[in-house]
Amino acid sequence: MLSNYILYIVTILLLVFSYSKDKEKTKKASKKAWKAFENILPQFLGVIMLVGMLLAVFNAELISKIIGTQSGWFGVILSALVGAITLIPGFVAFPTAAMLLQNGAGYMQIGAFVSTLMMVGVVTAPVEIKYFGKRLTIARNILAFLFSFIVAFIIGKVVGGI
Numbered sequence: 001m002l003s004n005y006i007l008y009i010v011t012i013l014l015l016v017f018s019y020s021k022d023k024e025k026t027k028k029a030s031k032k033a034w035k036a037f038e039n040i041l042p043q044f045l046g047v048i049m050l051v052g053m054l055l056a057v058f059n060a061e062l063i064s065k066i067i068g069t070q071s072g073w074f075g076v077i078l079s080a081l082v083g084a085i086t087l088i089p090g091f092v093a094f095p096t097a098a099m100l101l102q103n104g105a106g107y108m109q110i111g112a113f114v115s116t117l118m119m120v121g122v123v124t125a126p127v128e129i130k131y132f133g134k135r136l137t138i139a140r141n142i143l144a145f146l147f148s149f150i151v152a153f154i155i156g157k158v159v160g161g162i
Contacts, residue, residue, distance in 0.1 A: 040091070047092045051099055064104030071109065076152050079109040083116030084145060087123040111155035112148050119144035 019026040058066075067075040088096065097110045120141050121128060128137040 040089070043089060044092050047088055047096060051096050060104040063100065064106075067100070067105045067109040067113075069106035069108070071106065075106060075109040076112045076149065079105075079113035080116045080145065080148050080152070083113040083148070084120040084141075085122045086117055088117060090118060093117050106156075107159040108152040108156035112152040115148035115151040116145060119148065 015026070015030075018029075065071065067079050071078070093114055097105075097114050100113075101107070101110055122141070125137055125141065128140075132140075
């Protein structure tokens, strides 16, 4: 909590410093940042609301059963599949993963979920095929999917979730 305040203070000090150096660039950068925030906010709120509703419907015990440590490799595979077909930006994925962990999800399962979420693009495959070709897109996605299990295994060993 204290680290959040430190980050806010440092950010404000750097913004004041930037403003003192070049007012126009700082104003322009602030406007761009606000526009980016406005564009990201609906996605972020939508996913947070969805996760909140899921957490309200599925209690920690059920989440733990489905993708908790006891779910083993079945939970890892399920998490990897959900991550592969979901399109969530990284800045939303990590808070979502933290919420799931707090509600009983296992580290291996979350590792598989986040790594496939970031590396596998089932939803974006048509665009990728257009630019890189079908063969390369399929190969990249399969390798990324398989690599997510290596990531999950390593996280499980490091955190002790196996």
